[in-house]
Amino acid sequence: MPSPRRNVEGRPLGASASSSSSGGGGGGPGSPTHGGGGGGSSSSSSSSSSRFEFQSLLGSRGSGADPTCARLRLSESPVHRRGSFPLAGAGPSQAPPPPLPEEDRMDLNPSFLGIALRSLLAIDLWLSKKLGVCAGESSSWGSVRPLMKLLEISGHGIPWLLGTLYCLSRSDSWAGREVLMNLLFALLLDLLLVALLKGLVRRRRPAHNQMDMFFTLSVDKYSFPSGHATRAALVSRFILNHLVLAIPLRVLVVLWAFILGLSRVLLGRHNVTDVAFGFLMGYMQYSIVDYCWLSPHNAPLLFALWNQQ
Numbered sequence: 040m041p042s043p044r045r046n047v048e049g050r051p052l053g054a055s056a057s058s059s060s061s062g063g064g065g066g067g068p069g070s071p072t073h074g075g076g077g078g079g080s081s082s083s084s085s086s087s088s089s090r091f092e093f094q095s096l097l098g099s100r101g102s103g104a105d106p107t108c109a110r111l112r113l114s115e116s117p118v119h120r121r122g123s124f125p126l127a128g129a130g131p132s133q134a135p136p137p138p139l140p141e142e143d144r145m146d147l148n149p150s151f152l153g154i155a156l157r158s159l160l161a162i163d164l165w166l167s168k169k170l171g172v173c174a175g176e177s178s179s180w181g182s183v184r185p186l187m188k189l190l191e192i193s194g195h196g197i198p199w200l201l202g203t204l205y206c207l208s209r210s211d212s213w214a215g216r217e218v219l220m221n222l223l224f225a226l227l228l229d230l231l232l233v234a235l236l237k238g239l240v241r242r243r244r245p246a247h248n249q250m251d252m253f254f255t256l257s258v259d260k261y262s263f264p265s266g267h268a269t270r271a272a273l274v275s276r277f278i279l280n281h282l283v284l285a286i287p288l289r290v291l292v293v294l295w296a297f298i299l300g301l302s303r304v305l306l307g308r309h310n311v312t313d314v315a316f317g318f319l320m321g322y323m324q325y326s327i328v329d330y331c332w333l334s335p336h337n338a339p340l341l342f343a344l345w346n347q348q
């Protein structure tokens with residue numbers, strides 16, 4: 040007697056959606072071709088692989104997927120219709136079911152891109168959890184946590200905004216004001232774009248994160264992208280392009296940006312992809328700022344207003 044085929048979790052197939060699938064070939068209620076069992080004698084490896092694909096598809100569809108309905112799709116898939124794996128109860132006299140629309144057939148074969156993305160996300164979560172060694176005082180590197188939090192403040196929006204405003208108020212050269220005005224514009228643009236993207240993507244922060252950050256906005260409960268990483272990349276590129284610095288200081292600026300990004304993962308605030316994307320986004324934001332560079336020529340009103348103060 041053939042043993043019942045099981046899904047990837049080891050549960051007998053057909054047990055969850057329909058109790059009438061016992062005996063292998065039985066379909067769901069009212070449908071001879073409904074059967075997830077697929078017939079005792081037809082349990083080949085090829086059939087199993089179709090089923091495996093199908094099971095992963097169910098997972099990808101979320102909790103709203105109806106397994107009964109999905110199994111119906113499998114039994115109607117081109118593979119089954121070709122007749123290599125006849126369904127028990129589906130005799131030759133029965134008319135083949137009408138073909139599915141193209142997009143439904145595509146559903147049964149998750150794309151390479153989908154699989155690659157899922158794998159990347161799985162690696163991301165695993166690696167981020169491993170690297171979250173300062174996520175709490177009791178973590179393996181818990182003693183370094185205060186230092187990491189100091190680094191966190193060095194990349195926070197508030198000190199950068201206040202610092203830029205203060206320097207603007209003290210600046211007595213036009214060239215200095217122009218640069219600082221653009222830095223202010225860059226910082227505000229960054230806050231806006233990060234908040235928009237965080238609100239759009241709504242990726243939760245890692246489970247091991249303690250939400251004990253200094254002064255956050257409501258969107259900062261989300262983690263993609265890392266605002267500290269965008270700021271680090273944006274500000275460091277800005278500084279390297281507009282300040283004349285000795286080589287050791289330039290290296291220090293780059294190191295600061297890199298360690299700040301890394302510290303987000305070590306603190307458990309972010310996953311690796313949040314920080315990697317944040318760096319990329321901050322780097323590109325600088326290009327926007329550079330392209331829209333504010334000067335007394337293209338924003339005379341802004342500079343005139345400043346002059347009156």
Ligand SMILES: CC(C)=CCC/C(C)=C/CC/C(C)=C/COP(=O)(O)O
Nearest residue numbers: 196197254255256259265266267268
């Ligand atoms: C003018 C204005 C709206 C200032 C708000 C500045 C502020 C509170 C920025 C938030 C900075 C922050 C905590 C970002 C979160 O960084 P992640 O790296 O954790 O994403």
